[in-house]
Amino acid sequence: MEAIEVSHLVKQFGTLTAINDISFSVAAGETFGFLGPNGAGKTTTIRMLTGISPPTSGTATIFGHDIVRETVAARQSMGIVSETSNVYTDLTGWQNMMLAAQLYRIGRSERDRNATELLKRFELYERRDTKAHGYSKGMRRRLTIAMGLVNSPRLLFLDEPTSGLDVESNLIIREMISDLIKEGVTVFLTTHNIEEANILCERVAIIDKGHIAAIDAPERLKKTIQSVQSVEVAFLDGTSPERLDELRLLPMVNGARKEGDKFKLFTENPTEVIEGVMAYAQTHHTRVISITTLGPSLEDVFVKLTGLQRGGGISAID
Amino acid sequence: MPSISLSGIEDRLSRELVAAWAIAKKDVLIYYLRPGVIVGGVLFPLFMFLAFTAGKLATPVALVPGLIGITTLFSASSIEPVSVPIERRMATFDRLLAAPVSLNALVLGESLSGLLYSLLIAVVVFVAALIILMTPITNIFLIVLGILFSSLCFATLGTLFAAYPTENPGDIISMVNVVRFPLIFISGVFIPIATLPAVAQMIAYVSPLTYANDLIQGGYNGKMTFHPIVDVAMLIVFIVIFQLIANYLYKRFSD
Ligand SMILES: Nc1ncnc2c1ncn2[C@@H]1O[C@H](COP(=O)(O)OP(=O)(O)O)[C@@H](O)[C@H]1O
Ligand SMILES: [Mg+2]
Numbered sequence: 001m002e003a004i005e006v007s008h009l010v011k012q013f014g015t016l017t018a019i020n021d022i023s024f025s026v027a028a029g030e031t032f033g034f035l036g037p038n039g040a041g042k043t044t045t046i047r048m049l050t051g052i053s054p055p056t057s058g059t060a061t062i063f064g065h066d067i068v069r070e071t072v073a074a075r076q077s078m079g080i081v082s083e084t085s086n087v088y089t090d091l092t093g094w095q096n097m098m099l100a101a102q103l104y105r106i107g108r109s110e111r112d113r114n115a116t117e118l119l120k121r122f123e124l125y126e127r128r129d130t131k132a133h134g135y136s137k138g139m140r141r142r143l144t145i146a147m148g149l150v151n152s153p154r155l156l157f158l159d160e161p162t163s164g165l166d167v168e169s170n171l172i173i174r175e176m177i178s179d180l181i182k183e184g185v186t187v188f189l190t191t192h193n194i195e196e197a198n199i200l201c202e203r204v205a206i207i208d209k210g211h212i213a214a215i216d217a218p219e220r221l222k223k224t225i226q227s228v229q230s231v232e233v234a235f236l237d238g239t240s241p242e243r244l245d246e247l248r249l250l251p252m253v254n255g256a257r258k259e260g261d262k263f264k265l266f267t268e269n270p271t272e273v274i275e276g277v278m279a280y281a282q283t284h285h286t287r288v289i290s291i292t293t294l295g296p297s298l299e300d301v302f303v304k305l306t307g308l309q310r311g312g313g314i315s316a317i318d
Numbered sequence: 319m320p321s322i323s324l325s326g327i328e329d330r331l332s333r334e335l336v337a338a339w340a341i342a343k344k345d346v347l348i349y350y351l352r353p354g355v356i357v358g359g360v361l362f363p364l365f366m367f368l369a370f371t372a373g374k375l376a377t378p379v380a381l382v383p384g385l386i387g388i389t390t391l392f393s394a395s396s397i398e399p400v401s402v403p404i405e406r407r408m409a410t411f412d413r414l415l416a417a418p419v420s421l422n423a424l425v426l427g428e429s430l431s432g433l434l435y436s437l438l439i440a441v442v443v444f445v446a447a448l449i450i451l452m453t454p455i456t457n458i459f460l461i462v463l464g465i466l467f468s469s470l471c472f473a474t475l476g477t478l479f480a481a482y483p484t485e486n487p488g489d490i491i492s493m494v495n496v497v498r499f500p501l502i503f504i505s506g507v508f509i510p511i512a513t514l515p516a517v518a519q520m521i522a523y524v525s526p527l528t529y530a531n532d533l534i535q536g537g538y539n540g541k542m543t544f545h546p547i548v549d550v551a552m553l554i555v556f557i558v559i560f561q562l563i564a565n566y567l568y569k570r571f572s573d
Pocket of ligand 2: 039042043044083159
């Protein structure tokens with residue numbers, strides 16, 4: 001049985017169509033990514049799939065239970081981690097876990113066992129008796145995820161789990177997601193972080209303005225745009241804006257942008273671009289310290305499918 | 319679909335009650351000592367009492383039953399108008415909305431915390447009056463019934479108003495006050511219903527405070543307008559109506 005089955009789902013807020021007729025399914029045990037810029041409709045989709053917000057039209061089932069007609073049964077097997085770390089800041093970490101468990105009617109001994117195990121796993125156990133008020137942003141995020149797992153869900157919804165977090169929390173969370181995947185838990189993850197989707201997800205849906213632009217495995221999505229390859233080059237004397245403009249004018253270069261201490265040049269013909277870059281270095285009295293050819297990244301797929309420009313709310317590195 | 323068996327219903331009911339209790343407990347831990355709750359729920363009725371006493375409108379002993387009625391009204395309906403908007407702001411409300419229980423359990427859980435708060439305050443007022451003013455009592459059972467049912471009734475009323483989708487408690491508190499203040503004057507608490515103008519008398523019949531006050535007055539001084547069964551039945555009717563409306567509103571505003 002499919003873990004999630006969505007058919008022609010639509011959500012309107014007044015005159016705004018936030019989700020416009022999307023359909024997809026997620027197999028049990030699969031890790032499915034919803035990748036899109038801010039405002040694409042990721043959270044709205046999760047709110048419909050978890051029965052918080054009623055769809056305008058269309059249907060969604062969770063392990064065969066219709067989310068509108070059999071809401072309670074559908075929710076029994078799911079864990080929800082919302083976009084904001086919605087913990088009770090006036091309660092301790094432990095009290096937060098207990099409340100989350102009781103909402104699922106988990107008996108005392110199982111509750112204590114799960115809470116202890118999860119708090120340890122998320123490195124919060126030592127601070128379990130402190131009010132969440134005093135927790136850092138990363139700790140609150142981890143507590144939110146621990147609360148989402150307290151009922152040992154078969155399906156976990158994660159709405160931008162690592163967005164804007166410190167490196168340590170990020171690592172703990174990514175590791176936890178990998179563990180869950182190994183344990184066979186179905187994960188539905190939204191992100192605007194392409195690398196995260198690329199690393200964690202078996203399949204990715206690219207969503208933009210309430211439409212699904214493509215659904216496939218990350219590698220296959222990349223293959224669909226084999227024509228977009230790129231050459232990454234770093235010069236000895238850095239990355240000035242003038243240089244970017246000059247590189248754009250080299251033959252066979254379709255586009256260029258600065259990436260950290262490097263330039264990324266898009267092309268259908270990497271060999272010719274490399275030759276061009278070397279010649280450029282010579283005439284401009286500088287040296288190339290590194291040069292690499294790259295296949296299309298998931299980001300390139302994304303940009304191509306959504307027509308989105310860089311800086312439009314999507315990020316490759318957070 | 320779950321089969322309709324007795325154990326299935328029992329299982330479902332126990333889920334709902336465990337969740338409702340968890341929701342109530344969290345309110346107890348977080349909101350009972352909030353300044354907004356204390357001012358609206360405890361200090362206001364106290365000032366009211368002092369004002370009436372100072373104005374020599376009645377003897378303190380004669381005011382006690384009315385004071386208890388007003389106290390339950392204000393304290394029971396003081397938690398949810400504060401807690402729900404704050405939880406909407408903190409997005410913790412989504413947790414409750416996404417729990418595997420019905421909205422009825424959510425509404426009941428929220429009201430339960432108002433009920434317990436009101437019982438706590440009413441007991442304090444009752445005992446204080448007994449010790450300080452040595453208020454005579456005719457039938458304590460009627461007082462208990464009055465406090466219990468009116469507390470649940472007004473707590474559910476507070477939960478109902480709290481359904482209005484705002485992140486600012488002030489918005490809801492002012493709406494609740496539009497209802498709470500007039501009730502004091504048309505429910506026979508300090509002014510007997512019989513002496514009210516005809517229109518006000520009509521309104522008195524659709525005020526739950528009228529029936530709560532009738533029970534409590536009866537318990538203290540034996541003077542009642544209705545039969546106790548009528549009072550209790552009316553309060554139960556109000557509780558059910560408020561619960562249903564609240565349920566509808568939370569569903570409606572859950573986008
Ligand atoms: N409750 C709401 N009322 C009105 N518009 C909303 C509401 N929730 C979301 N939207 C709109 O729907 C669109 C999708 O939002 P959202 O699902 O939050 O995007 P994402 O999670 O992908 O960033 C946005 O344009 C947003 O402004
Ligand atoms: Mg979002």
